[in-house]
Amino acid sequence: MRMYNHQNTSDYRRKEAITMKKIVIFLIAALMMMTTQVSAHSRLVDSSPKSGEIITKPVQEIAITFSANIEKVGKIEIKDEQGTNIPVSKVDAGGTTLKAILDKPLPNGAYTVNWMNIGEDGHSLRGDFSFQVNAPKEEPKAENPGQPKAGEQSATQPTDSQATSPAADGQSNTPLFIGIIIAVILLAVIVTFIIRKKR
Structure with a gap:
């Protein structure tokens, strides 16, 4: 038992x-x-500019990188400090990147980016981040005061009219004029002397 x-x-x-x-x-x-199902969902892993970053160079492109592939659809909206929408000329989506190209570089200031996309598994994602632009402003180049502008002539250089002025011509012809007068007087004295000798 x-x-x-x-x-x-x-x-x-x-x-x-x-x-x-x-x-x-x-x-x-x-x-x-x-675990496999959660890891398959797309999630934001990086952005350019990064969240909270202060950029010191012109910004004309916003890029967001995800952990998995996304569909070729997506939206990026950019607003300034006053809440005004910044024009976006093009939005590209594909692979693991969502990208927005701006019409022109962003001026200095704070900006907020709102984004939305759909993962390959159909899971919808959205989020936002902020950054600041503080790029140095370019100063206008000063003109060289020592060089005359195009079309202007230096005051120290004589013009063509100054080089061929009547006064200059008169000074250069004076010795020749005096020589002719002396020759005429000598000729008159010789002729007078010859005439008196014959008498």
Whole structure:
């Protein structure tokens, strides 16, 4: 009778151990399925600019990177400090990236980005982040005061009219004019002397 009870107890414990193993295996499998399903959902892993970042160079593109592929649809909305929408010329979505290209670089100030996309599994995602632009302003280049502008002539350089002025011409012809007068006087004196000698 005691041997019979001992055998029944052993069989019961063996069945109980098998049942516990099955339960543990089932729980592990269920946990793995849940983990795989959660990891398959797309989620934001990076952005450019980053959330809270202060950018010191012109910004004309917003890019968001996800952990898994997304559908070729998506939306990015950018607002300034006053809540005014910033014009976006193009939005590209595909692979793991959602990207917005702006019409022109953002001026200095604080901005908020609202985004939305759909993962390949059909799961819808949306979110937002903020950043600030503080790019140095370019100063206008000063003109060189030592060089005259195009079309202007330096005051120290003589013009063509100055180089060929009448005064300059008169000064250069004076010696020749004096020489002619002296020659005429000498010729007159010689002729007068010859005439008087003949008489």
